[in-house]
Amino acid sequence: MGEILMLRGRIVTGSTAIDDGVIAVDGEHIAYVGPASGFPGAGEPEQSGLARAGEFILLPGLVDLHCHGGGGSDFSEGSAQAARSAARFLHGTGTTTLLASLVTASSGAMLRNLHAIRSVVEEGLIAGAHLEGPFLSPHQHGAHDPALLREPDPVLLSELLAAAGSTLASMTCAAELPGMLELVDQLTARGVVPSLGHTEADAATAADFLQRAALGLSRGTNSATGPAVRPTVTHLFNLCTTVRPVPSRPASPKHGPEGRWWNLSPMASTLPPTRSGWCSIWSGLTTSPSSQIRWRPRASGTDGTPSAA
Known part of the structure; x- marks a missing residue:
């Protein structure tokens, strides 16, 4: 077990809401989601430097299947660097998984745009491309x-x-x-x-x-x-x-x-x-x-x- 990241606040999901909850993440795995009173980790949440209950609202990450860019960058620019910039901006604002949506363009531009997105997908920043x-x-x-x-x-x-x-x-x-x-x-x-x-x-x-x-x-x-x-x-x-x-x-x-x-x-x-x-x-x-x-x-x-x- 590696270093555990813990977040505390009001947890809201599609099926439940916990006023005083804890989320514990162990590496790439979510180890615990539940009431702070039932947190099984070593020590109480209050001893872990966590924010007091109610200061944060904790939501599941957004999975965005139709997104044309963000932070001033457009996925249809044909630039891998612009796609990386947009993806990082979106990751920083709550989107955990996204498809890069590409608008209609000339045949050559669409081929170029798909090549650019392909490289960023292979880096793991984007889940895939969406052609509109x-x-x-x-x-x-x-x-x-x-x-x-x-x-x-x-x-x-x-x-x-x-x-x-x-x-x-x-x-x-x-x-x-x-x-x-x-x-x-x-x-x-x-x-x-x-x-x-x-x-x-x-x-x-x-x-x-x-x-x-x-x-x-x-x-x-x-x-x-x-x-x-x-x-x-x-x-x-x-x-x-x-x-x-x-x-x-x-x-x-x-x-x-x-x-x-x-x-x-x-x-x-x-x-x-x-x-x-x-x-x-x-x-x-x-x-x-x-x-x-x-x-x-x-x-x-x-x-x-x-x-x-």
Whole structure:
């Protein structure tokens, strides 16, 4: 047993909260998480120079699957040093694991960017790369340059996969583009997670995309994603999906301030059979702060609970 790092404060996780808790880390392993009163280490926490209870809130590290940079550096700069700078900044602010998201660019720039990220992944600073484009809907391009978007191209995808090696973890695509299901097969054969986004797909097309991706992912893995992966949906509701809000509703005692209900039916109906996950950006910029989501998973799909990011 090496030197143990101990932290004390209010521990908050997804399933519990401990007002006066201790976390003990032995090397690369978490040795204890629990009440300070039950801490089994030598000596009491108060004798270890730990902060008094309540001074800190201790949270699990953020696992960020969609991040374009940080600290003034962009992962799409094509610079390994810029990627290292962004990763270190994010590690210092609570993100413990992240994918480096790359925006749509020219073919040459995307290949360069993947090479740069690959070297930083191999150093252990980043878990993998996430390609957002170029196979996106020109009608739902968001911040991507519509002039650089492409229809599904298996040759280009092969080049991108070769540049990334085993470090490409996820790729956002529009399901309705011609030939997209064949590209889904190409991605999942390499263990890359297809993510539905920047799309005008209807519910049936979205379901076909997610089900095809789930089937392919069940057959393999890669070092960037690991086992038991599942397809995802990229920033649902954020001005670049086919799911639209129900028109604004008035304020009421029952529902609170004026806002909008988001209609999950088209997309949510695809989640249980494919066990997909989705993320959304609650910035107040692309999603109204007064918007509310009602999520009622079917009994058979409770293990497909969405995640917010």
